[in-house]
Amino acid sequence: MGLDFHVIWDNLTYFFIGRYPHGPLGGVALTFYLAVVSCILSFFGGMFLGLLAISRNRVIRYASEAVIQIVRGMPLLMVIFWMYFLYPALMGRAMPESQTVILALTFFTSAYMSQIVKAGIEGIPKGQTEAAISTGLTHRHTMIYVILPQALRNMIPSFVNQFVSLIKDTSLAFIVGVSELTHVATQINNRSLIYPTEIFLFIAVVYFIFCYAFTTLSRWLEKRLAWAKAI
Amino acid sequence: MIRFEGVHKFFGKLHVLNNVNLHVKKGEVVVVCGPSGSGKSTLIRTINQLEPINEGKLIVDGMDLSDPKVNINKLRAEVGFVFQQFNLYPHLTALKNITLAPIKIRGATKREAEEQAVALLTRVGLAEKKDAHPSQLSGGQQQRVAIARALAMKPKIMLFDEPTSALDPEMIGEVLDVMKDLAQSGMTMMVVTHEMGFAREVSHRVCFIDFGTILEEAEPAEFFKNPKHERLKQFLKQVLSPMH
Numbered sequence: 252m253g254l255d256f257h258v259i260w261d262n263l264t265y266f267f268i269g270r271y272p273h274g275p276l277g278g279v280a281l282t283f284y285l286a287v288v289s290c291i292l293s294f295f296g297g298m299f300l301g302l303l304a305i306s307r308n309r310v311i312r313y314a315s316e317a318v319i320q321i322v323r324g325m326p327l328l329m330v331i332f333w334m335y336f337l338y339p340a341l342m343g344r345a346m347p348e349s350q351t352v353i354l355a356l357t358f359f360t361s362a363y364m365s366q367i368v369k370a371g372i373e374g375i376p377k378g379q380t381e382a383a384i385s386t387g388l389t390h391r392h393t394m395i396y397v398i399l400p401q402a403l404r405n406m407i408p409s410f411v412n413q414f415v416s417l418i419k420d421t422s423l424a425f426i427v428g429v430s431e432l433t434h435v436a437t438q439i440n441n442r443s444l445i446y447p448t449e450i451f452l453f454i455a456v457v458y459f460i461f462c463y464a465f466t467t468l469s470r471w472l473e474k475r476l477a478w479a480k481a482i
Numbered sequence: 483m484i485r486f487e488g489v490h491k492f493f494g495k496l497h498v499l500n501n502v503n504l505h506v507k508k509g510e511v512v513v514v515c516g517p518s519g520s521g522k523s524t525l526i527r528t529i530n531q532l533e534p535i536n537e538g539k540l541i542v543d544g545m546d547l548s549d550p551k552v553n554i555n556k557l558r559a560e561v562g563f564v565f566q567q568f569n570l571y572p573h574l575t576a577l578k579n580i581t582l583a584p585i586k587i588r589g590a591t592k593r594e595a596e597e598q599a600v601a602l603l604t605r606v607g608l609a610e611k612k613d614a615h616p617s618q619l620s621g622g623q624q625q626r627v628a629i630a631r632a633l634a635m636k637p638k639i640m641l642f643d644e645p646t647s648a649l650d651p652e653m654i655g656e657v658l659d660v661m662k663d664l665a666q667s668g669m670t671m672m673v674v675t676h677e678m679g680f681a682r683e684v685s686h687r688v689c690f691i692d693f694g695t696i697l698e699e700a701e702p703a704e705f706f707k708n709p710k711h712e713r714l715k716q717f718l719k720q721v722l723s724p725m726h
Contacts (some may be wrong), residue, residue: 340524381532382569386583386635387559394580400573 258446259453262439269430277430285421289356290414296357297364304369322362327420331355335427352424360417367409371402404476411469415462483508483670498524498693503561510664511671513681513688521694522674526641530561540607543638559587562632566644570616577612577629580634602630622653626660642673679722690714
């Protein structure tokens with residue numbers, strides 16, 4: 252059977268921006284938006300949770316560990332449903348679906364990121380902390396100026412893994428009706444009916460390009476930060 | 483400056499410091515030696531509380547370390563520490579390794595701190611390396627930067643924990659020279675080392691420690707000529723003529 256990519260060209264604008272500007276932003280643009288915002292938020296969320304997880308206060312440490320373990324033990328889809336159904340029930344008001352998804356992705360990814368942060372910090376030799384506190388630096392200064400700059404660099408490859416997963420996980424937003432790329436694709440497929448191969452091949456390529464571009468970018472970043480690691 | 487009174491330290495069941503009594507006066511240079519595992523590193527690390535003590539009294543620069551109200555960061559700012567493994571910050575240049583603490587803790591401006599750092603690097607003979615990262619420096623150079631970093635806080639006491647043990651033989655001299663220079667400037671120093679030449683030539687007193695106890699303490703001439711303790715005689719024989 253021959254492939255007919257006319258269905259892609261005919262719907263190209265819809266694939267890329269959804270009904271915008273006559274309706275909400277959708278398609279590739281929305282996927283991009285979800286991914287970027289969730290990435291940024293979960294970077295900070297992961298740092299925050301990770302730092303709590305190595306706190307010298309035992310209560311804080313255990314509490315954050317518990318949150319991390321619980322989130323890691325749940326499917327992402329369930330976290331999205333939770334946010335979607337529970338948030339309005341608890342807070343008494345609804346939230347736009349795309350924000351629900353951002354929140355769920357951030358929450359979920361932060362839990363994983365926190366483990367990367369924790370391992371990254373613990374992977375810096377103890378001598379670095381000892382040297383810093385020996386000059387009179389406080390633990391906070393030591394963390395900010397000595398440990399984190401080294402640890403963050405080591406974390407980059409793991410962060411990238413996590414962010415690539417996150418980009419792909421945005422596709423789960425379609426389950427709560429957010430019109431990101433996968434959702435748009437199913438709509439077009441439902442309308443045209445006879446081009447599923449073309450449509451899903453196309454979005455596969457788009458996701459791939461997204462992830463590949465991101466990986467390349469981070470590799471470049473990593474090289475630019477290539478101060479020598481070894482003492 | 484430093485006074486140990488009946489100090490004990492345990493790692494679990496291991497009794498690392500057993501009733502240590504020692505007094506280091508202002509301007510004195512005291513060398514601590516002993517076999518590996520004898521507790522000499524632990525001893526020197528208790529002085530700036532990298533290892534807290536379990537029993538006894540330890541007074542450093544008039545501050546009683548067993549007093550919970552003592553500001554430990556303030557104490558550490560007054561006590562320079564030089565490590566066996568240098569522990570320079572690999573992501574910072576030599577200059578920034580030195581200026582970090584003075585800027586953050588002493589409230590020095592960037593310019594003041596940098597001027598001081600350059601002066602210190604000149605003193606240790608590394609002025610031209612100020613923009614080098616630690617990985618671009620040899621072991622001996624790294625250790626000299628580490629000494630400059632400790633001196634940048636204008637400490638009253640300098641502690642050295644086997645500063646030359648991780649160095650290639652031809653680099654030991656350059657580090658010892660810096661330490662000797664420092665000793666002659668009147669710095670109060672405590673040095674854990676196997677460099678008996680340094681002990682003999684520079685120190686005012688030498689302590690021999692084994693099983694966490696100071697077994698012998700004497701002026702260098704006496705220490706090397708007339709060792710009293712059997713363990714010390716053995717130790718000196720091995721350290722001074724390792725081929726036998």
